[in-house]
Amino acid sequence: MRRFVIALVALAATLLVGLPAASAQSAKATLGGGSGIVVGGDFLCSLTTIGRDDQGRLVGFTAAHCGGPGSSVHAEATPAAGRVGTVVRTNPLLDYAVIQFDEARVAPSRTVGGTTITEVGAPAPVPELVCKQGRTTGHTCGVNLFVDTVFAEQYGFVCITEGDSGGPITSGTRLIGLVSAYFLIPCAGPHVSINMDAIVAESSFVGGVGAGFRPI
CATH class of the missing domain: 2.40.10.10 (Trypsin-like serine proteases)
Incomplete structure (x- = not known):
């Protein structure tokens, strides 16, 4: 009987120890x-x-x-x-x-949040309303002020601060830009984003991982 109890305790301990590892492996x-x-x-x-x-x-x-x-x-x-x-x-x-x-x-x-992305496209015309999704300031929208096709940049007034870098700039469900920086004051100064069609084109030209990108 004593051996049976010891065996049960050992089995229970093994199962309990194994649970966190299994959970970590299954996390997505x-x-x-x-x-x-x-x-x-x-x-x-x-x-x-x-x-x-x-x-x-x-x-x-x-x-x-x-x-x-x-x-x-x-x-x-x-x-x-x-x-x-x-x-x-x-x-x-x-x-x-x-x-x-x-x-x-x-x-x-x-x-993610208030943003859905179904395609990558050209920059929005001025002064169209565009939006951003970021890990710091979430979903915010503002006016597109200027599009520079030579340097592949867009400027506008959308709330941007630290941590939002890399976030999407969208027009509807079309991804048009990647958040790069803001000027002067967070969420008050103008922001700059990189034209997403230029990024996808350059990535495809270079080849390798990321070439021919299309959103999920």
Whole structure:
């Protein structure tokens, strides 16, 4: 009888110890345009969008100043998922980074908060209303002021602050920009975003991970 009780206690202890590991392995992070991500273990940024490249890989974009190639990517809202992706390439001139995601750890979503992304398109005409989704300030909208097709930039008044870097600028459900910076005062000064059609075109020209990107 004593041996039987000891065996039961040992079995119960084994099961209890195994539970947290099983839970961590099964955790999946839901990520989409505007989700909060931690890059390189230090920098809080926002995901621009998530989708697949021409090889079917699960990929996404954020701002290049969030972290360089090889930087780890974790989901801010789902730390139990562990490392969900890796920055594989950056372009500092266009301020974008390509992320390759671990499909076993990520559930892609086209909707985050008040933003849904179904396609990538050209910048919105001036003075059209555009919106942004960011991990810090959430869903905000404002007027598009100026489009620079030479340097692939857009300027406008949309609330931007630290942590919103990399977030999507949208016109309806069309992704038109990647949040890069703000001037003078957070949420008061003008913001600058990078034209998303230029980012996708350049990424496809370079080839490799991210080429031929299309949103989920």
